[in-house]
Amino acid sequence: MARITAGVGCSHVPAIGVAMDTKITDQPYWKPVFDGFEFSRKWMKENKPDVIFLVYNDHCTAFDASCIPTFALGAAAEFQPADEGWGPRPVPVVKNHQKLASHIAQSLILDEFDMTIMNEMEVDHGLTVPLSVMFGEVSPEDEWPCLVIPLAVNVVQYPAPTGNRCYQLGKAVRRAIESYPVDLNVMVFGTGGMSHQLQYKRAGLINREWDQRFLDLLTEDPVFASQIPHVEYLREAGSEGVEMVMWHVMRGALDDEVKEVHRHYHVPASNTAVGHIILENVAA
Amino acid sequence: MPEKDYEDIPGTFVFDADRSREGYHLNQFCISLRLQKNRDEFNADEEKYLDKYPMTAEQRDAVLKRDWNRLLALGGNIYYTSKLAANDGINFQNLAGLMTGMGVEKYREMMLHGGRPIDGNRYKTEWGDED
Numbered sequence: 001m002a003r004i005t006a007g008v009g010c011s012h013v014p015a016i017g018v019a020m021d022t023k024i025t026d027q028p029y030w031k032p033v034f035d036g037f038e039f040s041r042k043w044m045k046e047n048k049p050d051v052i053f054l055v056y057n058d059h060c061t062a063f064d065a066s067c068i069p070t071f072a073l074g075a076a077a078e079f080q081p082a083d084e085g086w087g088p089r090p091v092p093v094v095k096n097h098q099k100l101a102s103h104i105a106q107s108l109i110l111d112e113f114d115m116t117i118m119n120e121m122e123v124d125h126g127l128t129v130p131l132s133v134m135f136g137e138v139s140p141e142d143e144w145p146c147l148v149i150p151l152a153v154n155v156v157q158y159p160a161p162t163g164n165r166c167y168q169l170g171k172a173v174r175r176a177i178e179s180y181p182v183d184l185n186v187m188v189f190g191t192g193g194m195s196h197q198l199q200y201k202r203a204g205l206i207n208r209e210w211d212q213r214f215l216d217l218l219t220e221d222p223v224f225a226s227q228i229p230h231v232e233y234l235r236e237a238g239s240e241g242v243e244m245v246m247w248h249v250m251r252g253a254l255d256d257e258v259k260e261v262h263r264h265y266h267v268p269a270s271n272t273a274v275g276h277i278i279l280e281n282v283a284a
Numbered sequence: 285m286p287e288k289d290y291e292d293i294p295g296t297f298v299f300d301a302d303r304s305r306e307g308y309h310l311n312q313f314c315i316s317l318r319l320q321k322n323r324d325e326f327n328a329d330e331e332k333y334l335d336k337y338p339m340t341a342e343q344r345d346a347v348l349k350r351d352w353n354r355l356l357a358l359g360g361n362i363y364y365t366s367k368l369a370a371n372d373g374i375n376f377q378n379l380a381g382l383m384t385g386m387g388v389e390k391y392r393e394m395m396l397h398g399g400r401p402i403d404g405n406r407y408k409t410e411w412g413d414e415d
Contacts, residue, residue, distance in 0.1 A: 014376070015375075015376070015377070059363045060311075060314075060315050060361070060363040060364050060367070061318065064311075064312060064315045065304065065307075065308055065311045065312055065315070065364070066312070068304075082318075083318060083319065083320070084318060084367075084370075085317060085318050085323075085366075085367045085370035085371065086370055156299065156361060156363055157299055157300070157301070157304050157361075158290075158298050158299055158300040158301075159300070195399075197296065197400075198362045198366075198376055198379075198380060199296070199297065199356055199361075199362035199380075199383060200295050200296055200297055200353060200356055200383055200384075201294070201295030201296075201353075201383065201384055201385070201414070202293070202294055202295030202296050202384075202400065202405055203295075203380035203383055203384050203391075203400075204380060204384065204391060204394055204395055204399050204400040205399060205400045205402065205405060206395075206398060206399025206400065206401075206402075207402040208398070209402075210402070230290070231289045231290050234290050234293060234296070234298060235290070235293050235406050236402060236406070239293075239296050239297075239298060239299075240362075267395075267398055267399055268395040268396065268398075268399060270375075270376055270377045270395070271376055271377055271380055271395065271399075273399070
């Protein structure tokens with residue numbers, strides 16, 4: 001049977017992708033950001049997943065304002081990196097585990113999560129930057145080291161799904177994956193955040209204490225964390241900090257008790273606090 | 285309508301259903317600039333290109349003047365307006381420098397020193413007359 005072995009929480013700041021693509025990661029501004037992923041890249045090699053179920057948000061790239069699905073599951077065979085207005089990122093096409101994805105879609109809907117199914121979709125930095133930071137540079141001619149099932153969550157138009165809904169969805173994702181009759185090592189990524197506000201006069205907001213508390217709660221008391229109301233994210237972590245609801249999908253897919261094997265936090269990357277955590281299912 | 289519990293956050297537009305409705309054509313214009321062929325067409329003749337989008341006169345004026353904060357006030361969302369900024373060669377951080385009125389250098393300095401602190405920036409009452 002397929003099994004979920006670990007979860008990864010990770011910011012997906014576009015400028016991090018640009019720094020890798022333009023090979024400036026050794027500059028003093030960027031070095032501390034990337035140093036925190038050195039452990040993670042080794043860990044990924046040692047724990048090589050077959051599939052990553054990657055929860056992210058589209059930043060008005062694949063989805064315009066005409067259609068705003070709350071949860072959109074990628075079921076296409078592959079996903080091209082999108083042109084977001086400055087050319088597509090020079091990274092490989094993202095390949096799906098299409099059979100597992102369609103199994104998950106069917107399972108989730110019968111489990112009463114009414115998913116949108118995407119049979120064609122481009123993916124933006126929200127999906128490719130986490131792959132880049134966790135795997136390191138991969139040239140467009142090569143392949144990503146594993147297959148990826150994308151789950152795009154609306155966090156652009158208020159309201160995003162609640163933390164609780166995301167946490168419960170994570171549990172349903174786990175039920176779906178564990179009922180797939182092929183032995184696969186699956187990891188779940190929750191991406192976005194941490195505190196940041198990109199717009200208007202309060203842009204630049206960072207709340208280090210709140211972010212650290214969020215990471216603590218995510219590891220130790222995920223149910224409590226899943227109850228944080230939207231207005232608290234907006235006020236305390238900035239209008240774009242509400243992306244962190246996506247981390248609850250990842251946490252919901254893991255055991256109640258997990259082992260935190262790595263944590264990294266750094267300010268700033270562009271406008272944003274970079275947060276990263278690796279949680280292992282102890283029983284796995 | 286129930287009161288919106290997020291309307292007392294200073295210096296912030298929460299892009300909710302009401303704003304999305306108001307900003308629809310403006311945002312659809314902005315996202316069209318994701319593609320090079322549309323950027324070429326817009327840059328060749330902005331007025332003509334904007335004729336394709338039935339936005340309000342005020343929104344249209346704010347686009348032409350690149351009045352970034354007014355674009356948000358009129359229903360624009362940052363992930364959309366940033367496409368217009370990208371067309372102009374302005375990245376997210378430099379756009380923030382413009383929207384905050386701090387300027388690019390001062391804003392970048394603030395971020396290097398840990399960002400804008402949360403204390404004093406939670407409630408509109410803390411900002412006095414400014415929103």
